[in-house]
Structure formats: structure tokens, C-alpha cells
Amino acid sequence: MAILIKGGRVIDPAQNLDARRDLLLEGDKIVALEADITAPAGARVIPAEGKIVTPGLIDMHVHLREPGYEQKETIATGTRAAAAGGFTAVACMANTNPVADSASVITFIKEKARQEGVVRVYPVGALSKGLEGKEIAEIGELAAAGAVAISDDGHPVMNALVMRHALEYAKMFNLPVISHCEDTDLANEGLMHEGILSTILGLRGIPAAAEEVMVARDLILAEITGGRLHLAHVSTAGSVRLLKEARMRGVKVTAEVTPHHLCLTDELVQSYDTSTKVNPPLRPADHVAAVVAALAAGEIDAIASDHAPHADEDKDVEYDYAPFGMVGLETAVPLVVTELILPGKLTWLQAIRAWTVNPAWILNVPGGNLAPGGVADVTIIDPELEKEVNVNEFYSLGHNSPLHGRKLKGWPVATIVGGRIVMEQGKVIED
Template sequence: MNKLLIKGGRVIDPLAGKIITADILIADGKIAAVGSGIPAGEGAVMDVTGKLVAPGLIDMHVHLREPGFEAKETIETGSRAAARGGFTAVACMPNTNPVADNEAVISYIRSRTQEAGLVKVHPIGAITRGSRGEELTEMAALKEAGAVALSDDGRPVASAAVMRRAMQYARMVGLPIISHCEEPSLSKGGAVHEGYMSTLLGLPGIPAAAEEIMVARDIILAEDTGCPLHIAHVSTAGSVRLIREAKARGVPVTAEVTPHHFTLTDRAVAGYDTGTKVNPPLRTEEDVAALKEALADGTIDVIATDHAPHTVEEKDVEYQLAPFGLVGLETALGLVWTELVEPSILSPVEAIRKLTVNPARILGLPAGTFQVGADADITVIDPELEEVVDPAAFASKGRNTPFAGRRLKGLPAATIVRGKVVYNRSLAE
């Protein structure tokens, strides 16, 4: 029997809402015991004294680019980036080439994940064929092949009739809809948030209303159909207000925010660094404050990265011509700790809950806890460890980050998937 004892750490239980000092025994890839003074026996021992031991982190919004855009990222390099960032599982969006709108592409992603042998990769299937917003995909077949949710992320479903029908079918097959909320007639041609900075920099703007109109529409449709709706990458105070009101009414809606949206404002665009060009765009100080408040009061359920790698050549152009997106897997935990936990906006337990049990619940995954018999997916965090972000050290192919040179605290020390150590910082250095 293959055993590993994780000894001496402070174990975060996000379900019970507490932190206890305990050992965790892993046997044949499963959690065998949690408690104090567990004997090591004949297995290996990992001493994590002074560190936090959390259920494996889950990022429910990444772009791994494969198949079709392997120059940007592959399932293997994206998995290595996830492991280095402390994530034991990710859910990948379907805007690949071909689009993940059929069983063959979903099966291909799962096969490549097994070949990589690193973190768990859960495919998200497209809502519409080719993500063109017109004809629905075979949702039941996508679920059978292994899709955990449905989304046309990267493109909004512009037609309310198509989205309503999608929600009706998705509810029947038992899959959540993840909505990229953007009204295309308002956002078309925009590069940054519409406001003072867009005027100052001479860049075309994307108004907050472009997001909020679609958030409102999809909340209404979720209330109408009863379909679980997850709002991706929330960026405005208005969206927060709409989601908060919908939850109070009992609408089945959840929401996520990215580290860059709760960390940066549109003032970061001032130097025309294309690493700051994201969709939705970086917003105002008032929006960032609203996002932090929504994280604290539970309106926003999940922290997800929207990891979107591009090649250096694609990003090294004029701001308006650059593609949207930044890489986030390897900076996420440090940004959460530095920007949310250290200033006491979230407690360690609350932060971990938004990175584990909440995304697991939304996607229907048996993950996020230390239940005996569960897969031993574990993230070891060193809350005192600091480093300066160096994109050259990333495991991802992408280098497109606005956080280069920023000092972050609270970093992953080890990542364990099914009992296998897929990242160990002390060995990686």
C-alpha cells in the first residue's frame, strides 16, 4: 500500500469553517485518516509544520487552448501551471479549435489530461454549436462524455430566445450554465472600461452597462426556467447589486470574480501594457470596492482566474489590436492572500471556501473536503512565504501578466493530486 503522511500542519476545513492542527494520512491516493498523532508507519512523511493544509484548490474558469491553439498553451503546460499555482483541478472553457461542442473534443481533452498525469481537468461544453449563439449543442451527449457545465465563454449568447431554450435543456440534463455576460452591440470595438481613463488614453471604451444588461437578462431567464446560472468574471458594482438582489429572491444564481478584477483598476492601463487588456475590462475603484464587499458578504461565491494565455507576439502590438486575456493560475493564490486575507477582507477559511467547496458544489464535483475515502487532493500553503512575480519562471506558456514585479505573500508549498505530489516548491527551486 502506497502511503504518505502529511504531518504537523494546520488543516483548513472549509465545510466546518475551522482550522485545526492535525495530520492527514493518505493511502493509495485516498484520504485514510485525519487526526493528531497519526503514526507514520512505513510510508513517506511530509513535514508541513507552520503551514496550512487545504483541500485541493479548484479553478473553474481556465482556457487551456488545446486543441487548436497549442502555441498559446497545451493541456500539459496548463496543468503544470495549475499545479505550480496550488490547483489540483481546473475546468476548461470550450473556445478551442474545434470548439468543444461535441463528444469527440470532450473525450480528447480527457484523454490528453490522463497523458499529462498532473491535475484534474474538467471540460466545459459549449452551449451552442461553434459557440455561434444559434443552434444548441447535444447537451446530454456532452454530459455523458464528461462535460461538467455549459458555456460559450469568450462569446455572449446574444439571443435571449436561444439562452432561454438553453437553460430549459440544461436544467433537464442537470448541467449549470456559465454565462459570459456582455451585450455585444454595446461592447463592440471597445478595449478598456468606458470612463475617465478611456478618454484620457484615447482608447475606445466598454461601458459597465454592457455587462449589467446581460447579467439582468440571464438572472431573469434563470428565474423563469429554474436553471442554475453561474455568472463568470463579474466586474462591476451594478452586476454585484443585481446578483445580490437575485439571491435574496431565491434565484439559482452564483458568481465568480477574478484576482485581477479585485486587485487592479483601469488606472493600470495607463502605461498601455497589453497584459492589462482583459474582457471584461478592468473597472474603477468603486467597482473594485464593490467586488471586495461582495466577496466578504457571500454575494460572490467563487474566485476563478480566467487564465487566458497568448503568445508574446500576439500581445506585443498596439493596445487596441492585442487580444484580451492574462495568465492567472500561478499568481492567483498569492493575490488572494495578499489582497484579501492579509487585509482581513476574507479569513483563510472563507478564502479557501471560494477556491474549493463552492466551485465543487457548482460543478457537481466530489471535491473540496477531507472526507475519509475521498481522493487525496491537497494544497499546502505557506502563509509567510513571499516572492516577486517573475513571468520567466512560469510553467505556463503564457507570459501575459500585469503583475510582473509585484511582491506576493501566501504561496503554494506543495500540490497533491490523488496522493501524488505534482508540485513541491522546495524541490522545484
């Protein structure tokens, strides 16, 4: 069935386009993007006046938990959460059980997504066998099976020689190495950002240096190997400075930042709400300002949720014992709109670039633009729609969000994947 999206404000950073346009989809392809298109016979017309029409949003860092941790999330529930949040594609991390360090697990994830998913799913293979950081995984086998990157996310690779070998080997397959930058010795089993507030709250702190030391190491390794390094969840001013300096030297490095590190501060930890316990931790306002400025300047390439769902009983414990992580797929867009775009800290073009063309380029996956002939993945956002976050209405099995009860503006109202509407007005559409 043809779909005509009529009269929307089309923002396509890949074409440097921000203008009123009509968009015509037929089958699984984009066929026209013009000022005025007459609807073909039998086409579904979606009025989009006052709405933002973008290439399908891509979240390049999520945890779908399956296989092995289906009590936290499944591919079925995680992809529905993605659709509800306006995302047409997600890249899922390798910390499953069994670990995604073999072709068989990558194949399982892809097949499960084909059967039960509602958005595109791109598996990320493990960097090391068993995520143990001791021996690199069979990267060529993972690439052949369909892995779009390699990463031990959730576990830093403390052994520099292993990281060097991973960068060298992944380079042969043009795969990015996604690094979870954390020195576990410096982190010292901390619970939140190390500073005055951690002292007041009596919680063991994680210094910014725990991230920055590993950022520096991995940038040096990327420089000597020529490998493609991608820094996950950048959160400190020091990391931003190191990233900028490395790029000036020509290091092949890209980076992402999460909505929570862009929009929230460690002040939230005063509630002792365990959904505020994330790794890297929420930072003070000066670090937040630094990552926002870096994103606006194009020094950070992507916004990625690091969607990390946990079962309610896992988070309903004392702060010390709760696992790290918060969910983010269903609130990422309105949080960024409310906290950054509406106050003028970030433009629509800058934000959409970080969710579309850049992650598509980094992962070398389809989409990221609305050029005719491309895949018919589209997101429509209502910048005026205001709703209250209710974690009990999430499609995700995880309810661990500190945003519950908060009013946010700028919600996605339609998600189209391969020419099929999978979400409309906040409701996921089942076949």
C-alpha cells in the same frame, strides 16, 4: 505510498474547520484527519508547521487552448501551471478549435489530460454550435461524454431565446450554464473600462452597463426556466446588486470573480501594457470594493482565474490590436493572499471556500473537502513565503501577466493530486 502531513493549520470550509491537525493519505484517498497521527511504516512525512493545509484548490474557469491553439497553451503546459499554482483541478472552457461542441472533442480533452496532464481536467462543453450563439449544442451528448457545464465563454449569447433554451435543456442534465455576460452592442469594441481614465488615455471604453444588462437578462431567464445559471467573471457593483436581489427571490444562480478583478484596478492600464487588457475590463476601485465585499459575504461563490494565455507575439502589439486576456493560474493564490487576506479584507476561510467546496459543488466534481474517505487532493500554502513574479519562469506558455517583477506573499509549496505529489517547493514533479 502513504503521506502524512504533520502539524499544519488545516482549513477545510466544508467541515468549518480551522485548526492544527495531521492529515494522512493512503493511495488516492484521505484516511485520517486528527490532532495527532503516528506515521505508518514507510510513509512520507511532510512537516507543515506554519503552513496552511487545504483541500485541493479547484479553478473552475481556465482556457487550456488545446485543441487548436497549442502555440498559446497545451493541456500539458496548462496543467503544470495549475500544479505550480496550487490547483489540483481545473475546468477548461470550450473555445478551442474545433470547438468543444461535440462528444469527440470532450473525449479528446479528457484523454489528452489523462496522458499528459498532472492535475484533474474537467471539460466545459459549448452552449451553442460553433460558439455562434444561434443554435444550442447537443447538450445531452456533451453531458454523456463528461462535460461538467456548458458555456460559450469568450462569446456572449446575444440571442435571449437561445439562452433560454440552453437553460431549459441543461436543467435536464443538472448542468450549470456558465454565462459570459456582455452586451456586445454596448461594449462597442471597447478596450478598457469606460470612465475618466479611458478618456484621458484615449482608449475606447466599455461601460459597466455592458455587463450588467446581460446579467439582468440572464437572471430573468434563469428565474423563468428554473435552470442553473453561473455568472462568469463578475466585475461590477451593479452586477453584484442584481445577483443579490435575484438570490433573495430564490433564483438558482452562482457566481465567480477573478483574482485580477478582486485585486487590480484600471489604473494599471496607464502603462499601456497589453497584459492589462482583459474582458471584462479591469474596473475602478469602487467596483473592486463591491466584488470583494460580495465575496466576503458569500454572495459571490468562487474565485476563478479565467487563465487566458496568449503567444508573446499576439500581445506584443498596440493596445487596440491585442487580444483580451491574462494568465493567472500561477499567481492567483499569492495575489489574493497579498492583496486581500493579509490586509484583512478577506479571511483564509472565505478565500479557501471559494477555491474548494463551492466550485466542487457548482460543478458536481470530486474533492473540495478533507473528510476521510474523500479523494486525496491537497494544497499546502506557506503564508510567509515571499517571491518575485517572473513570467519567464512560468510553466504556462503564456507570459501575459501585469504582475511581472512584483513581490507577492503566500505561495503554494505543495500540490497533491490523488495521493501523488505533483508540485513541491514551486517545482512540478514529473513521473
